[in-house]
Amino acid sequence: MSTTTSLFAPPASDYPLDPTYAHRHASAVVTVTGPDGAPLADADVVVEQTNHAFTFGNIGFELIDYINDYEHGASDMATTRPGRELVDADRKYDAAFAEKWLALHNAATLPFYWGRFEPEEGRPRTQEYLRAARWFAERGVALKGHPLVWHTVQPQWLLGKPVDEVERLQRQRIRRDVGDFAGLVDTWDAINEVVIMPVFTAEENGITPLARVKGRVEMIRLAFEEARAVNPSVKLLLNDFDMSTAYECLIEAVLEAGIEIDYLGLQSHQHQGYWGLEKTQRILDRFARYNLPIHFTETTLLSGEIMPDHIVDLNDWQVTAEQWPSTPEGEARQADELEEFVRTLVAHPLVEAFIYWGLGDRGMWLNAPGGLLRRDGTAKPAYDRYLGLVKDEWWVAPHTVRTSATGEVTIEGFRGTYRVTAPDGRATEVTLA
Amino acid sequence: MSTTTSLFAPPASDYPLDPTYAHRHASAVVTVTGPDGAPLADADVVVEQTNHAFTFGNIGFELIDYINDYEHGASDMATTRPGRELVDADRKYDAAFAEKWLALHNAATLPFYWGRFEPEEGRPRTQEYLRAARWFAERGVALKGHPLVWHTVQPQWLLGKPVDEVERLQRQRIRRDVGDFAGLVDTWDAINEVVIMPVFTAEENGITPLARVKGRVEMIRLAFEEARAVNPSVKLLLNDFDMSTAYECLIEAVLEAGIEIDYLGLQSHQHQGYWGLEKTQRILDRFARYNLPIHFTETTLLSGEIMPDHIVDLNDWQVTAEQWPSTPEGEARQADELEEFVRTLVAHPLVEAFIYWGLGDRGMWLNAPGGLLRRDGTAKPAYDRYLGLVKDEWWVAPHTVRTSATGEVTIEGFRGTYRVTAPDGRATEVTLA
Numbered sequence: 123m124s125t126t127t128s129l130f131a132p133p134a135s136d137y138p139l140d141p142t143y144a145h146r147h148a149s150a151v152v153t154v155t156g157p158d159g160a161p162l163a164d165a166d167v168v169v170e171q172t173n174h175a176f177t178f179g180n181i182g183f184e185l186i187d188y189i190n191d192y193e194h195g196a197s198d199m200a201t202t203r204p205g206r207e208l209v210d211a212d213r214k215y216d217a218a219f220a221e222k223w224l225a226l227h228n229a230a231t232l233p234f235y236w237g238r239f240e241p242e243e244g245r246p247r248t249q250e251y252l253r254a255a256r257w258f259a260e261r262g263v264a265l266k267g268h269p270l271v272w273h274t275v276q277p278q279w280l281l282g283k284p285v286d287e288v289e290r291l292q293r294q295r296i297r298r299d300v301g302d303f304a305g306l307v308d309t310w311d312a313i314n315e316v317v318i319m320p321v322f323t324a325e326e327n328g329i330t331p332l333a334r335v336k337g338r339v340e341m342i343r344l345a346f347e348e349a350r351a352v353n354p355s356v357k358l359l360l361n362d363f364d365m366s367t368a369y370e371c372l373i374e375a376v377l378e379a380g381i382e383i384d385y386l387g388l389q390s391h392q393h394q395g396y397w398g399l400e401k402t403q404r405i406l407d408r409f410a411r412y413n414l415p416i417h418f419t420e421t422t423l424l425s426g427e428i429m430p431d432h433i434v435d436l437n438d439w440q441v442t443a444e445q446w447p448s449t450p451e452g453e454a455r456q457a458d459e460l461e462e463f464v465r466t467l468v469a470h471p472l473v474e475a476f477i478y479w480g481l482g483d484r485g486m487w488l489n490a491p492g493g494l495l496r497r498d499g500t501a502k503p504a505y506d507r508y509l510g511l512v513k514d515e516w517w518v519a520p521h522t523v524r525t526s527a528t529g530e531v532t533i534e535g536f537r538g539t540y541r542v543t544a545p546d547g548r549a550t551e552v553t554l555a
Numbered sequence: 556m557s558t559t560t561s562l563f564a565p566p567a568s569d570y571p572l573d574p575t576y577a578h579r580h581a582s583a584v585v586t587v588t589g590p591d592g593a594p595l596a597d598a599d600v601v602v603e604q605t606n607h608a609f610t611f612g613n614i615g616f617e618l619i620d621y622i623n624d625y626e627h628g629a630s631d632m633a634t635t636r637p638g639r640e641l642v643d644a645d646r647k648y649d650a651a652f653a654e655k656w657l658a659l660h661n662a663a664t665l666p667f668y669w670g671r672f673e674p675e676e677g678r679p680r681t682q683e684y685l686r687a688a689r690w691f692a693e694r695g696v697a698l699k700g701h702p703l704v705w706h707t708v709q710p711q712w713l714l715g716k717p718v719d720e721v722e723r724l725q726r727q728r729i730r731r732d733v734g735d736f737a738g739l740v741d742t743w744d745a746i747n748e749v750v751i752m753p754v755f756t757a758e759e760n761g762i763t764p765l766a767r768v769k770g771r772v773e774m775i776r777l778a779f780e781e782a783r784a785v786n787p788s789v790k791l792l793l794n795d796f797d798m799s800t801a802y803e804c805l806i807e808a809v810l811e812a813g814i815e816i817d818y819l820g821l822q823s824h825q826h827q828g829y830w831g832l833e834k835t836q837r838i839l840d841r842f843a844r845y846n847l848p849i850h851f852t853e854t855t856l857l858s859g860e861i862m863p864d865h866i867v868d869l870n871d872w873q874v875t876a877e878q879w880p881s882t883p884e885g886e887a888r889q890a891d892e893l894e895e896f897v898r899t900l901v902a903h904p905l906v907e908a909f910i911y912w913g914l915g916d917r918g919m920w921l922n923a924p925g926g927l928l929r930r931d932g933t934a935k936p937a938y939d940r941y942l943g944l945v946k947d948e949w950w951v952a953p954h955t956v957r958t959s960a961t962g963e964v965t966i967e968g969f970r971g972t973y974r975v976t977a978p979d980g981r982a983t984e985v986t987l988a
Contacts, residue, residue, distance in 0.1 A: 126559055130770040317800050321841060334844065337563040338804060339811040367750050368801035371771060375808030378772045408754060411767065 126380035133411040139403065139469040143516070146176065146468060148554035149534035154525050154544055161529025168543040170520035173228055173262060175537035175555070176468065177417070177475035178512050182230030182258060182265075184485055185223065188216035189257040190250050215484075218499050223481050226494075226509050229264040231419075231477055232307065234299060235275035243279045248302050255306040265307045266477075268419075269314035269361065270296045271345045273322050273329040280328035285335050288328045289344070296348035304353045311387060311419065312358040313345040317368045324435055338372060339379050346381050361387030361419050365405050373412055386412060387419040391479065393429040393436055393490055396459040402466050410472050417475035418467055425449065425456035425502055426491035441489055448483060448491035448502065457503035460494075464511060559813035566844040572836065572902040576949070579609065579901060581987035582967035585975055587958050594962025601976040603953035606661055606695060608970035608988070609901065610850070610908035611945050615663030615691060615698075617918055618656065621649035622690040623683050648917075651932050656914055659927075659942050662697040664852075664910055665740065667732060668708035676712045681735050688739040698740045699910075701852075702747035702794065703729045704778045706755050706762040713761035718768050721761045722777070729781035737786045744820060744852065745791040746778040750801045757868055771805060772812050779814050794820030794852050798838050806845055819845060820852040824912065826862040826869055826923055829892040835899050843905050850908035851900055858882065858889035858935055859924035874922055881916060881924035881935065890936035893927075897944060914938075 154162045192212070232251060233239070240246040255265050271292060280288060300310065319341065320333035333341045342360065349356050360376060360383050362369050376383060386409060390397065397405070409416060425448040429439050467473045480486045483493035494505035518535040525531050533540050533552055543549045587595045625645070665684060666672070673679040688698055704725060713721060733743065752774065753766035766774045775793065782789050793809060793816050795802050809816060819842060823830065830838070842849060858881040866872050900906045913919045916926035927938035951968040958964050966973050966985055973985045 128770075128773075130773070132768040317804060320844075321800060321803070335565040337561075337807050337811065339807055340561075340563070364800070366799065366801055367754060367797070368799060368804050370754070371750060371801050371804035371808060374770050374772055375804060375811055378770065378808055378812050411753075 126378075128378045129380055129382060130374060130377040131413050134413060137406070137410040137471050139406075139466065140471065141465070141469050143468060143536075145471045146516070146536050147534070148537045149532060150552055150554055151530050151532050152542055152550065152552055153529045154531060154542060154550070155529060156544070157546065157548070162525055162544060163527050163529050165525045165529075165545055166522050167525060167531060167545070168520050168541075169518065169523050169531065169533055170541050170543075171518040171535055171538055172541050172551070173539045174512065174516070177229045177264065177477065178227055179229030179231060179264075179266070179475060179477035180223065180227045180481050181233070181477075181479055182223075182254065182263075183233045184480075184482065185216070185220055185230075185257075186232075186250065186254045188213070188220060189254045215499050219482055219495065222495060222499075222501065222505070224261055224263070226481075226505070226512060227263065229266065229475070229477065230258045231266045231268045231311075234267045234269065234310075235272070236280075236295060237275045237277045239299075240277060240295070243277065246299070248299075252303070252306070255303060259306055264309070266309040266311065266359075267299065267303060267307045269311035270299070270349060271312065271329065271341065272314040273319050273327050273333065274325055276327040276329060281326060283328060285332045288332050289336075292329070292332070293344060293348050296345060297352045300349045300356060301352040304356070308353065308355065309357040309385075310349055310359070311361045312349055313342050314361050315363060316342055316360070317362055317364040317372055324437070339375050339381075342376055343379065343381055357384040359383070359385045359387040359417060359419065361389065363389040363391065363420075370408060370411075373409075377412065383414055385417045385474065386414040387417050389420040390418055390463075391420060391422040391436060392459075393422060393424060393439070393488065393492070394431060394433065395428045396423060396455075396463070399462065399466060402463065406466075406470050406473070410470070414472070415474045416470070416472045417477065418473065419475070419477050420479045421463070421476065422479045422487070422490065422492040423456050423459050423463065423504070424490055424492050425452040425504065427452070429490075436488060439488060443483070443486075443489040443497070446489055446491055448493075448496055452491065453502045453504065457507040460504045461507050461511065464508060468516070559811075561811045562813055562815060563807060563810040564846050567846060570839070570843040570904050572839075572899065573904065574898070574902050576901060576969075578904045579949070579969050580967070581970045582965055583985055583987055584963050584965050585983065585985055586962045587964060587975060587977055587983070588962060589977070590979065590981070595958055595977060596960045596962050598958045598962075598978055599955045600958060600964060600978070601953050601974075602951065602956050602964060602966055603974050603976075604951040604968055604971055605974050605984070606972045607945065607949070610662045610697065610910065611660055612662030612664060612697075612699070612908060612910035613656065613660045613914050614666070614910075614912055615656075615687065615696075616666045617913075617915065618649070618653055618663075618690075619665075619683065619687045621646070621653060622687045648932050652915055652928065655928060655932075655934065655938070657694055657696070659914075659938070659945060660696065662699065662908070662910065663691050664699045664701045664744075667700045667702065668705070669713075669728060670708045670710045672732070673710060673728070676710065679732070681732075685736070685739070688736060692739055697742070699742040699744065699792075700732065700736060700740045702744040703732070703782060704745065704762065704774065705747040706752050706760050706766065707758055709760040709762060714759060716761060718765045721765050722769075725762070725765070726777060726781050729778060730785045733782045733789060734785040737789075741786065741788065742790040742818075743782055743792070744794045745782055746775050747794050748796060749775055749793070750795055750797040750805055757870070772808050772814075775809055776812065776814055790817040792816070792818045792820040792850060792852065794822065796822040796824065796853075803841060803844075806842075810845065816847055818850045818907065819847040820850050822853040823851055823896075824853060824855040824869060825892075826855060826857060826872070826921065826925070827864060827866065828861045829856060829888075829896070832895065832899060835896065839899075839903050839906070843903070847905070848907045849903070849905045850910065851906065852908070852910050853912045854896070854909065855912045855920070855923065855925040856889050856892050856896065856937070857923055857925050858885040858937065860885070862923075869921060872921060876916070876919075876922040876930070879922055879924055881926075881929055885924065886935045886937065890940045893937045894940050894944065897941060901949070
């Protein structure tokens with residue numbers, strides 16, 4: 123018996139796209155003062171944007187090794203790069219990669235796959251990941267852990283344990299990791315792909331039997347309640363690739379059960395072809411009904427051949443990177459698709475995050491040519507096009523403004539943080555919220 | 556704020572099919588007594604089965620006109636038969652049809668589509684339907700109303716009303732009809748096709764906007780709570796055609812919300828080809844997880860050409876009956892498929908009902924050759940094959956048994972009701988439960 127308050131809210135009548143991005147803009151009047159505290163009239167100050175409120179993220183998987191100075195081995199199988207022979211060569215690639223990564227993004231998703239984070243029971247890679255998390259945080263990058271509960275990439279040592287024991291270990295794992303990373307990682311994909319979780323058959327794992335016994339809603343409750351128990355201010359996502367009515371039904375079940383979803387996570391791996399405007403809008407319309415902030419948590423767009431339609435589980439497409447090259451036509455198409463997709467998401471009032479799934483073609487999931495950088499580290503057109511939106515069209519570059527007779531300047535632009543630097547070098551941070 | 560007890564129960568470890576149907580069998584020892592009340596030793600009594608506990612049902616739509624002596628016009632659009640010119644000709648067809656209907660079935664689904672049951676606001680066809688319901692009940696046929704809430708076949712007069720008013724009218728309609736038919740119709744498809752209900756776009760209707768505003772779970776709660784309010788012993792189904800994980804997620808939401816489902820309704824219109832054993836078993840496995848009695852509520856198997864795969868909404872396939880004939884090869888195939896399908900369902904311990912969707916090809920949904928009788932009323936092989944199972948292989952025909960020295964006979968067979976008739980004609984009803 124539980125007392126619940128349904129969190130289902132009737133949908134707003136409409137959430138139209140606004141291609142002028144008016145909902146993304148804000149302005150503020152700031153009074154610049156001198157060292158004496160008096161308004162600084164008729165002075166030239168430099169105004170510049172320092173961050174976006176909107177999340178332009180990517181996975182940070184590939185950088186964990188680099189950040190840890192390669193001392194801890196490959197932190198994740200996704201970083202096992204074909205052709206990697208000398209750490210020195212990687213060091214150079216990785217340094218350039220890191221620079222390009224930081225130039226574009228303000229948020230990183232870190233890979234907390236249980237089976238890789240704790241391949242040996244009781245020996246989690248906490249220190250290695252803390253180092254990586256601090257590196258990002260020091261560079262102004264927000265962090266998200268992915269995922270606390272999932273049925274794949276599971277520890278082998280979990281297999282064969284009774285479901286009660288699996289539940290105990292799963293709960294303990296959530297508390298440990300959310301607790302250890304609190305203050306650095308305060309956003310988590312609490313649970314991943316629950317629609318398929320209890321009927322997943324592709325791979326034996328410890329979690330599917332638990333999901334069958336508990337049911338989907340209680341699996342979700344488990345993830346959310348354990349995370350909030352150790353970090354009450356944590357932000358939690360429900361995340362899925364299933365964009366059908368199944369996910370809607372699950373979301374309604376979760377809201378009805380009184381489980382608070384902070385952000386609704388929608389994956390958008392488009393290995394089988396770009397969704398296009400119409401499908402993207404239809405999906406936005408359907409999931410905006412829940413009046414929840416929406417995160418596009420995992421996006422892939424290819425710059426090479428498209429995966430055939432008949433593949434149902436993308437993991438079944440097994441090719442080498444050499445068999446799946448990035449092509450000039452593919453790169454031109456990817457840039458167009460990425461631009462249209464990002465513009466569409468940014469134009470939607472409920473979308474708060476766009477997180478791409480891999481910056482470079484090296485070590486990309488499924489060996490797909492879905493990176494924004496080629497295997498040699500050079501930028502594909504999509505990288506430049508996307509960077510042009512995030513750091514040019516939607517960005518306020520440093521420029522000189524003259525304060526008024528009362529020392530005021532008006533700052534106007536995409537919501538985010540801005541810096542105003544007085545002639546004597548004193549800087550003030552301003553947030554356009 | 557509501558206090559709920561989740562009704563989700565962990566699945567039984569397994570529900571294997573039993574092709575021996577042992578779970579369907581029961582036996583009882585009955586003492587036959589004489590007029591003086593003393594055991595009737597060494598007497599020849601006649602034992603015969605009179606009904607099945609298992610529901611072998613069909614829609615009773617076509618018979619409403621006939622039962623009402625054609626005095627009330629076509630009670631339902633489904634009964635508008637092409638080529639119908641003289642009532643006399645129909646009377647003959649219908650009389651023979653009724654006989655074949657009753658020879659096979661022990662349950663009828665009646666069409667309470669709101670838009671046809673009450674085409675003019677405030678003038679429901681209650682009397683006409685009560686007459687039909689009584690006709691079936693007098694012949695030992697159990698009744699189910701279909702459906703209390705749905706988004707299609709809606710009254711035109713509901714369009715344009717505000718959602719609050721639609722909700723009030725929908726609630727009132729449920730109370731009225733469940734109340735008016737209590738004692739005759741005590742089983743209802745409470746709500747139909749909720750998975751698609753709030754995102755249904757094929758046809759403007761009053762219910763979809765209500766479902767969007769309330770959410771799926773509260774729409775279901777509305778239907779269940781209104782029906783139970785007027786008839787506490789009513790049995791209610793959740794019914795859907797969506798056999799994907801979407802329906803699983805919805806069921807889990809409903810159980811989690813503490814809404815009691817009496818029978819889980821699975822549609823199985825197989826216009827695009829017979830599911831086959833493997834798919835049927837997979838669906839049974841998935842939906843048996845909820846430990847609920849399962850009703851196959853709407854089954855169609857064709858004896859003609861199969862509808863192409865690319866049709867998503869079956870209603871989009873618009874052909875005349877002449878364009879879609881029953882064929883000899885199709886009829887042979889249909890008989891095989893129907894036999895395999897029914898045997899599979901009866902072999903599953905949780906299935907309690909198999910309800911076919913139309914006995915005759917005249918007036919079949921979509922003009923499909925899915926009946927078990929041809930347009931001229933003669934039996935297709937599927938009718939004979941199915942009748943052979945229900946009233947022969949799985950049936951105890953009248954036969955003479957000698958009572959023991961203590962007046963006992965053992966009755967053994969499929970669960971259901973049996974009659975024991977003594978030499979002097981006195982009969983006793985026995986239930987094998």
